[in-house]
């Protein structure tokens with residue numbers, strides 16, 4: 001390698017100004033990612049024509065995603081076999097695809113809508129989800145759980161029943177769109193099936209508890225969050241107490257949780273009262289088709 005070229009003062013000033021401008025562009029991109037105003041896929045697209053963004057380190061980009069931070073960003077890049085010093089312009093096609101898959105649900109191009117049905121345990125979410133599955137083209141996501149199957153539940157139909165080790169592995173491989181602990185067990189939404197359905201234009205229903213619903217809203221701001229309320233508190237209590245499939249301790253724990261959960265309704269986009277399953281189903285279908 002020869003000696004670096006000697007720059008005139010004017011050339012040096014120009015180079016410095018250019019570098020400063022590039023830094024500003026990159027800072028702007030990071031801020032917009034943080035504010036969820038730009039997606040990773042959009043940045044990768046813009047980088048094709050923008051030299052300043054093409055030279056940005058992938059680590060910086062990923063780190064700016066809300067909820068990511070340095071440690072998770074590092075773990076993610078290691079998992080995707082992307083070096084921490086790699087710049088966007090140096091990414092291979094597979095690495096670009098895996099990054100896009102990791103962060104982006106294809107909602108922009110998909111006709112399908114992501115609808116999240118949540119609400120206190122015992123309110124009747126799973127009955128609504130079953131009815132919706134039968135009576136509409138909705139894709140109803142099948143969650144993974146570490147809970148033991150109830151006597152009437154079938155693997156792959158009601159849940160994917162995982163051991164704790166399987167669940168840990170799925171978390172570390174980034175296979176869940178969201179996951180949460182509920183009444184001593186873990187529950188998670190497998191990301192791939194949801195993404196595939198949305199990509200094909202199907203509307204998707206997630207029937208999940210409240211902390212999971214919040215996570216989905218953070219990752220997919222355009223998801224519609226629907227809170228299902230019981231007609232009265234007494235009705236919810238009698239439903240939880242009448243659940244023959246749970247032990248008395250489990251029922252008491254669920255009742256206490258339900259009380260907390262009822263307070264979360266204001267966070268949701270829509271509230272539906274579960275008076276008649278058919279009406280709730282009709283409202284969900286209507287929400288999915290509205291712009």
Ligand code: 5GP
Pocket residue numbers: 119120121122125143144147178179180182187188189190207208209210211212213
């Ligand atoms: P259960 O054990 O009664 O089937 O479900 C307990 C709670 O877990 C319910 O409120 C149900 O909506 C919720 N749940 C089921 N699947 C998921 C999931 O994938 N993620 C989250 N966050 N909650 C789930």
